[in-house]
Amino acid sequence: xxxxxxxxxxxxxxxxxxxxxxxxxxxxxxxxxxxxxxxxxxxxxxxxxxxxxxxxxxxxxxxxxxxxxxxxxxxxxxxxxxxxxxxxxxxxxxxxxxxxxxxxxxxxxxxxxxxxxxxxxxxxxxxxxxxxxxxxxxxxxxxxxxxxxxxxxxxxxxxxxxxxxxxxxxxxxxxxxxxxxxxxxxxxxxxxxxxxxxxxxxxxxxxxxxxxxxxxxxxxxxxxxxxxxxxxxxxxxxxxxxxxxxxxxxx
Numbered sequence: 194x195x196x197x198x199x200x201x202x203x204x205x206x207x208x209x210x211x212x213x214x215x216x217x218x219x220x221x222x223x224x225x226x227x228x229x230x231x232x233x234x235x236x237x238x239x240x241x242x243x244x245x246x247x248x249x250x251x252x253x254x255x256x257x258x259x260x261x262x263x264x265x266x267x268x269x270x271x272x273x274x275x276x277x278x279x280x281x282x283x284x285x286x287x288x289x290x291x292x293x294x295x296x297x298x299x300x301x302x303x304x305x306x307x308x309x310x311x312x313x314x315x316x317x318x319x320x321x322x323x324x325x326x327x328x329x330x331x332x333x334x335x336x337x338x339x340x341x342x343x344x345x346x347x348x349x350x351x352x353x354x355x356x357x358x359x360x361x362x363x364x365x366x367x368x369x370x371x372x373x374x375x376x377x378x379x380x381x382x383x384x385x386x387x388x389x390x391x392x393x394x395x396x397x398x399x400x401x402x403x404x405x406x407x408x409x410x411x412x413x414x415x416x417x418x419x420x421x422x423x424x425x426x427x428x429x430x431x432x433x434x435x436x437x438x439x440x441x442x443x444x
Contacts, residue, residue, distance in 0.1 A: 194438075197396045199408035204252065205366070205392050207243060208359050214240050215356045222345055227334040230341045231322070237349055238313045241300035244355065250292060250299065253358045257289040259444065260365055281365075288361050291354035302351050309348065366393055370442035380404065380419040380431040382439075388412055390443060397438035404431045415441075 200206040214236055221233040264282050267273045303309050312330050315321040324331035333341070370393075375382060394415060396406045404419035405428065419435050420428040 194397050195400055195402075197398070197406050197408065199394045199396075199410060201391050201393065201410055201412075207246065207249070208363055210243050211240060211356065211359055212363055214243065215359070218349070222342060225338050227338075227341065230338075230345060231316075231334065233345055234312070234348075235316050237303070237345070237352075238316065240352065240356075241303060244299045244352070250295065250355065253355070253362060254289060254292060256362050256444070257285050257292075257358060260362070261285045261289070263444075284361060288354065288358045292358045295351065295354050299355060300352055303348060306348075366442050366444060367395065367440075369444060370395065370440035372397070372438050372440045375437055375439045377404075377417060377419055377435040377437065380433060380435055382415075382417040382419075382435075382437075384415045384439075386410075386413055386415060391441045392444060393442040395438075395440040395442065397440070398435075402435070402437075404433075404435045404437075406437070 198209065200209055218233055218236040218240070221229045221236065224230070224233075261282060264278060264285070267278055268275065298304075303313075308329065312322065312327060315326055315330075322330060333344070336344075372395075390412055391410075394408060394410055396408065396417060398404060398406070403421050405422065407418045407420055409416045409418075417437075419431040421431040422428040
């Protein structure tokens with residue numbers, strides 16, 4: 194199955210962007226070649242650009258506290274598995290405490306590192322990180338794989354609690370929704386939301402489906418238009434009935 198997600202607001206949009214960058218970072222950090230580690234390091238710089246909002250940390254802490262309060266209220270519910278609930282509450286407590294312990298602006302330790310900032314300044318220029326531009330960076334790339342990984346993990350460590358919190362918040366958000374099987378008549382689906390506030394919509398299709406959803410949504414209406422594309426041609430409207438799973442998520 195392929196899952197397409199669409200955020201209803203800028204706050205969730207930012208979290209999804211950071212989650213995507215974090216997955217990219219983890220993938221390239223696990224690789225062995227120095228060029229792949231260069232991408233991992235560049236991805237940290239991208240993370241800092243997206244996470245530059247001063248209120249991101251406080252937003253996450255407030256959301257984690259709200260989620261904890263909601264979860265605690267379920268403790269007397271006989272339909273809830275107490276052990277699983279306690280594990281989730283403990284996880285929320287751990288990531289919240291770790292995030293609260295982070296001081297200063299997100300990524301400030303990198304902004305204060307002149308060497309890393311010189312690399313950042315050159316990597317945003319196409320071809321700007323050549324060995325003749327950054328000989329010290331070229332030398333670092335020829336260290337052992339283990340040393341490069343240790344260095345990158347060390348540079349990332351101060352912002353790791355932020356991404357742990359993002360993972361928990363997004364997981365709880367996704368698990369909040371109820372999935373319903375829907376049919377898009379002639380490739381189009383509309384649903385009135387009647388002012389109910391949602392944070393995220395998820396559309397799930399079979400991998401072999403020829404349709405690609407284009408999603409638009411606000412607090413009044415959700416509109417999904419399915420498209421198809423052959424080769425490098427411009428996408429066109431998919432005019433057949435399309436079955437898909439719809440999940441509307443809200444804290």
